[in-house]
Amino acid sequence: MKIFNTRNQLREYLDELSPIGQTIGFVPTMGALHEGHLSLLARSRGQTDVTVCSIFVNPTQFNDPKDLEKYPRPIASDTEKLEQACCDILFHPEVGEMYAGNEHWHLDIGELEHLLEGKFRPGHYQGVTQVVYKLFDIVKPDLAFFGQKDYQQFLVIQRMVDMLDLPVKLVMCPILREPDGLAMSSRNIHLSAKDRQHALVLSKTLDWLKNNFDRNRIAALQEECFDRINAEPGVHAEYFEITDGTDLHPANSKTQNIVALVAARVGNTRLIDNVILRSRAIVHGS
Ligand code: AMP
Numbered sequence: 001m002k003i004f005n006t007r008n009q010l011r012e013y014l015d016e017l018s019p020i021g022q023t024i025g026f027v028p029t030m031g032a033l034h035e036g037h038l039s040l041l042a043r044s045r046g047q048t049d050v051t052v053c054s055i056f057v058n059p060t061q062f063n064d065p066k067d068l069e070k071y072p073r074p075i076a077s078d079t080e081k082l083e084q085a086c087c088d089i090l091f092h093p094e095v096g097e098m099y100a101g102n103e104h105w106h107l108d109i110g111e112l113e114h115l116l117e118g119k120f121r122p123g124h125y126q127g128v129t130q131v132v133y134k135l136f137d138i139v140k141p142d143l144a145f146f147g148q149k150d151y152q153q154f155l156v157i158q159r160m161v162d163m164l165d166l167p168v169k170l171v172m173c174p175i176l177r178e179p180d181g182l183a184m185s186s187r188n189i190h191l192s193a194k195d196r197q198h199a200l201v202l203s204k205t206l207d208w209l210k211n212n213f214d215r216n217r218i219a220a221l222q223e224e225c226f227d228r229i230n231a232e233p234g235v236h237a238e239y240f241e242i243t244d245g246t247d248l249h250p251a252n253s254k255t256q257n258i259v260a261l262v263a264a265r266v267g268n269t270r271l272i273d274n275v276i277l278r279s280r281a282i283v284h285g286s
Pocket of ligand 1: 028029030031035036037039040145146147148149150173174175176177183184185186
């Protein structure tokens with residue numbers, strides 16, 4: 001695996017590949033890699049010639065400085081995992097390589113960035129679009145792979161790609177879970193043993209909803225799920241919403257793509273999860 005820390009070196013290397021028609025797959029991450037990240041990588045390897053993975057803990061998407069500070073950065077073991085997963089290229093820049101100084105530019109993608117996660121993490125998606133725009137500009141991927149785990153993030157990035165007419169196709173990959181159902185996340189290592197047990201209420205509630213979903217009882221089901229999560233000791237639900245999966249507006253009995261999304265604090269750790277309840281269009285990339 002080639003490792004690059006500067007955009008110029010990475011670009012030089014990639015420029016040599018494009019004339020020979022190699023397609024580029026891109027998996028952006030913040031590191032602390034788990035099987036979920038590696039599933040994106042496997043997908044990219046299956047669909048493209050060269051896979052680039054980036055590890056960059058992007059400061060502009062953190063609205064809580066403590067969260068940024070304690071975000072895990074196990075770069076040695078991440079590098080080994082990528083080697084074992086046969087990743088072709090790791091891009092691991094320093095903050096100064098990605099941001100010239102205090103950058104205040106912001107892409108206005110409309111209300112999508114202010115709903116759900118956006119309400120609880122103001123400015124989060126401005127940071128996400130900033131960094132993903134920069135990374136796309138450096139890597140120039142044909143396909144970019146993102147997890148359904150961050151469902152709203154996928155919609156936000158797709159909106160950016162559509163608005164700017166960027167020449168990249170986004171692929172949404174399914175959520176990988178621990179055997180007991182907990183969605184894999186780099187933040188799970190912060191959970192105490194007790195919190196780890198309590199955190200299961202998220203996936204269990206989403207599962208219950210999937211099995212009991214009735215499009216004529218959306219408001220009641222949403223309230224019931226919110227209450228179930230809040231009833232779990234040590235767990236505080238920030239939102240539980242059953243939405244139209246295309247714009248995250250509240251779903252109704254006629255909505256075709258329906259996604260339930262949840263965010264909750266479990267002890268000091270903030271977790272998100274979701275489930276696709278109805279999907280008419282193809283949501284997962286081919
Ligand atoms: P992160 O490092 O948390 O920014 O995540 C990098 C990418 O991995 C994003 O596209 C996430 O949606 C995806 N991802 C995170 N957790 C999972 C998971 N449990 N299953 C599948 N993909 C995931």
